Amino acid sequence: MRILLVGAGGVGTAVTRIAVRRPFFEHFVVADYDPARAASAVAALGGDPRFVAARVDASDRGAVRALLAEHRCDVLLNATDPRFVPPLFEAALAAGADYLDMAMSLSHPHPERPYEECGEKLGDAQFARAGEWEAAGRLALVGIGVEPGLSDVFARYAADELFDEIDEIGVRDGANLTVEGYDFAPSFSIWTTIEECLNPPVVYERERGWFTTAPFSEPEVFDFPEGIGPVECVNVEHEEVLLVPRWIDAKRVTFKYGLGDDFISKLKTLHDLGLDRTEPVVVGSARGPVAVSPRDVVAAALPDPATLGDRMRGKTCAGTWVTGTKDGARREVYLYHVVDNEWSMKEYGSQAVVWQTAINPVVALELLATGAWNGAGVLGPEAFAPRPFLDLLVEYGSPWGMREGH
Numbered sequence: 001m002r003i004l005l006v007g008a009g010g011v012g013t014a015v016t017r018i019a020v021r022r023p024f025f026e027h028f029v030v031a032d033y034d035p036a037r038a039a040s041a042v043a044a045l046g047g048d049p050r051f052v053a054a055r056v057d058a059s060d061r062g063a064v065r066a067l068l069a070e071h072r073c074d075v076l077l078n079a080t081d082p083r084f085v086p087p088l089f090e091a092a093l094a095a096g097a098d099y100l101d102m103a104m105s106l107s108h109p110h111p112e113r114p115y116e117e118c119g120e121k122l123g124d125a126q127f128a129r130a131g132e133w134e135a136a137g138r139l140a141l142v143g144i145g146v147e148p149g150l151s152d153v154f155a156r157y158a159a160d161e162l163f164d165e166i167d168e169i170g171v172r173d174g175a176n177l178t179v180e181g182y183d184f185a186p187s188f189s190i191w192t193t194i195e196e197c198l199n200p201p202v203v204y205e206r207e208r209g210w211f212t213t214a215p216f217s218e219p220e221v222f223d224f225p226e227g228i229g230p231v232e233c234v235n236v237e238h239e240e241v242l243l244v245p246r247w248i249d250a251k252r253v254t255f256k257y258g259l260g261d262d263f264i265s266k267l268k269t270l271h272d273l274g275l276d277r278t279e280p281v282v283v284g285s286a287r288g289p290v291a292v293s294p295r296d297v298v299a300a301a302l303p304d305p306a307t308l309g310d311r312m313r314g315k316t317c318a319g320t321w322v323t324g325t326k327d328g329a330r331r332e333v334y335l336y337h338v339v340d341n342e343w344s345m346k347e348y349g350s351q352a353v354v355w356q357t358a359i360n361p362v363v364a365l366e367l368l369a370t371g372a373w374n375g376a377g378v379l380g381p382e383a384f385a386p387r388p389f390l391d392l393l394v395e396y397g398s399p400w401g402m403r404e405g406h
Helices: 010-019 035-043 061-070 082-095 130-136 150-162 190-198 239-247 261-272 294-301 341-348 352-370 386-395
Strands: 002-006 027-032 051-055 075-078 098-101 139-141 165-175 202-205 209-212 220-224 229-235 252-258 281-283 290-292 315-326 329-340 377-379 401-404
Touching (some): 027 035, 082 130, 130 139, 130 377, 150 165, 165 229, 165 239, 202 239, 220 315, 290 294, 329 341, 329 352, 341 352
Antiparallel strands (some): 202 209, 202 252, 229 252
């Protein structure tokens, strides 16, 4: 397998640190708009000749396609933020390469009823192209990070092995992470966090299909395992709700994120001030008027999450809570994956949140390389057998767990 990774930020760099320990690929191009960042990621790998650095503008379809051709890559792994999904998705198809991402094409709220009805949903633009991918015999595996990704694999595993009928599949994400020296320092991309948390959350119900609610709706306290404990979680827009019902029969699908009152209040303030906007505004400067995106300014003003690992303490948990029946009896399970920041920093030099995201596309790439997973079209993780993925995750040294009950 010959791989092009686009994006050498926190997640992309963690991908390389995980992949370098595995033998399933022969060539791995690490590409970024900032060539120094790509070079730094490669230099940290101890001189492994399989890795090379390159510069590419992720928004330039032609340049990405040319890079795929130059290095004869047969798969593109997208580790950029969701703004760059369309050009990378299209470049891979044009180049005859497979494609993986960890976040799907962006949504657009319903113009009149944003908190009741869906407009363009996450991933709609990609699923609209599924026929072209099938006709080309190529695979676009979408949403294969941790959430979405591993959480979807858990949902498939629950449907296949743990339940006869499913009432609800509820992805629940929580942590007890702290960052020393900062009152507000998100452990993941603030650009993506704003997008997820301030867009109308989507809920799926079998009788209604997909519909939306107000941001931060339906708060509940969820007790997370391995010492994290109770965390209040709220509805957030996320890909699992758009992926799971395409392959798994469930009465209801939700995604709730443990944000906390302080984080929610700061996000609301950003929204009230218009600082969550992506459309550029014109501001004056010594060199004259310049157009800048308010959300990009917020991201630039906050510390890079990839640099916070040494200051972070605690654990992060991603998991899938499932209720239903098995053999006529009621059942409730929570399938989960916990990463301790101290461990991930010591073992890989990557903070827990980005490392937990990065391991899953590497596992998926290995399954595709060995033929344990295969397919064509635009597919989510639910479309594949879950057991090979979960077994390989354990082989990578990152076990998952299951708890009966809430």
